[in-house]
Every structure is written in structure tokens, then in C-alpha cells.
Amino acid sequence: VMSDVEELQKSLKENDITKIVELICKRTNSERQKIKEIYYSTWEVELEKELESKLSDNAKDLIKGLLMTPEDFDAYQIYISMKGLGTDELLLSEILSTRPSRHLLVVKDRYQILYKEPLEEDIKGDTSKCYKKILCEIIQGKRSDNPYPNTKKMKEIVENLNEGGEKGKIQEDKLVDCFANRSYGEICTICRLYEKMYKEPILDVIKNSVDSDAYDFFKMQLDYISDSGSFFAEKLHDFKDKDLNRILISRSEVDMDEIRYAYKELYKTELVDDIKENTKDDYQLGLTILI
Secondary structure: OHHHHHHHHHHHHHOOHHHHHHHHHHOOHHHHHHHHHHHHHHHOOOHHHHHHOOOOHHHHHHHHHHOOOHHHHHHHHHHHHHOOOOOOHHHHHHHHHHOOHHHHHHHHHHHHHHHOOOHHHHHHHHOOHHHHHHHHHHOOOOOOOOOOOOHHHHHHHHHHHOOOOOOOOOOHHHHHHHHHHOOHHHHHHHHHHHHHHHOOOHHHHHHOOOOHHHHHHHHHHHHHHHOHHHHHHHHHOOOOHHHHHHHHHHHOOOOHHHHHHHHHHHHOOOHHHHHHHHOOHHHHHHHHHHO
16 A cells, blocks of 8 residues: 555646556555555645646546545535535435445444534435435435245234225335335335236336325336346446446446446446547546456
């Protein structure tokens, strides 16, 4: 790590932006945190501040995100989804529907430390109806991690979903409990059993039961659970810089192999080739290294 710190210092003095981007993007997040720590203790200046004036806007955003811990990065994404006028529900939903419970518990703690407000209070202030309920429940981190659903128990849950509500609808609290607290495997089993038992896809019933933002959240979660690679590959295919940065920063050490494979299956071309066609310079270099 010390050699990386020395190399960064040398590259900064020589204004060798390519070398800086290459070094940071080739390291794991854990390694980058050590580099930041040693850089500061050695030179008494934060690496991020040193880099700020050296990088183009897109490359700056990429490197800034890579130098955060995964939890701080997600806390930041949640923060920007709600700050200012209006709320970016798609961004907020993506982060909260695709992250493990233990990770979200740390994100919640880091959010309060970084932005001086409880995450739950900010969510309540920016959302409403069933959408607010599902988000507030998700961040409690109570999702089961059971990888082997009990079919008999899941059948009982499905039967319960259809009890006590209006015809053709499911009560909001039951949906929230199911989608926030059941494991992904259990949710898949519940959806399959629901359609088998009632001859109707559960999403169709959800659409009649909740507000549009909540429906979009439930659909997003099901899309992610059913095929996480395709879920992110489709988002990358828009080639919006903010999406490229967010997804490649957050997934590069998680499931990038699956995303690359899904992208090729969907679009019959390599993700790295399409990234090269739609980006340039050191920003392009950073993205292609992460892929």
C-alpha cells in the first residue's frame, strides 16, 4: 500500500491523471481505504482534495465514489435522491431494494453521522403512503436470510395475503411485511405460489392495491430478485454517466461477472465495447477497468 501512496503522490506532482485513475480503479475498496488512510497520515492532506482539481467532472465523480466505503457511497446516493426539491424515487428504490439487510443497517447509521438526520425521518419527510411504509420497514434490517423456503409455510403466507382485504387487492401492511422481511428466496416462492393458487400474477394485484411509487418499488425488487444481472445490465444500457458511475462503483466487487454475461445475452455485444463507444479519456479508462 505504501508504494501505491508514493506512486499517487508522484503522479499528482507530474499531473499524470491516467496513472492516478488506473491505480485507484485497479484496487479493491478495502485497499483504497488503506491508501486514503496512509496518504493522509503521510502527507497530512486528504487524497480526495488533492484529486479534486486534477480530474474532469465525470472522472472526478467516479474516483470520489470509489474512495468512499460501500456504506458511505450508498448513504450518499440516498441523500442525493432526497435533497433539494423533489425526490428521485427510482434511485432511492434501487438502493433500498437491492442491498442486503446487514449492509442497510450500517448505511442507516452512516447516513445519520454524515448528514446529521435520521434516515427514517428523511424518508418520512420525502415519501408518502405505502411507499413510505415499505422504505421505512426495509431499513430496519429485519429481512430473513433463509435460503431454503418452507413451501408449506410460504403457502400459508400466500393464503393470508388474500384474507381480510378488498376483492382483488392485498392489504398494504401484509405486502410490506412480505417484501421487507422475507428472504429473496421466500419472496420468489410466495410469488410463484400466489400465481399458481389464484391464477393471477401477484404484481397485477399489487398494482391495484398500492400507490404508483410503491408499485414501482415492488416491481423493481422482483426484477432484481429474478435476475440481478439483467436488472443492472438494462440500467447500464442507457449510458447515463450517473448510472454508469453508481452501478460500476457499487457492483464491481459484487456481481460484475453476472452483469457482463447478462449484458451480452440481452444486447449481443460486450459491455466493455459499448462503454468505450459512449465514453472517453480517463473516465473511459476507469470504467473499463472496473468492468
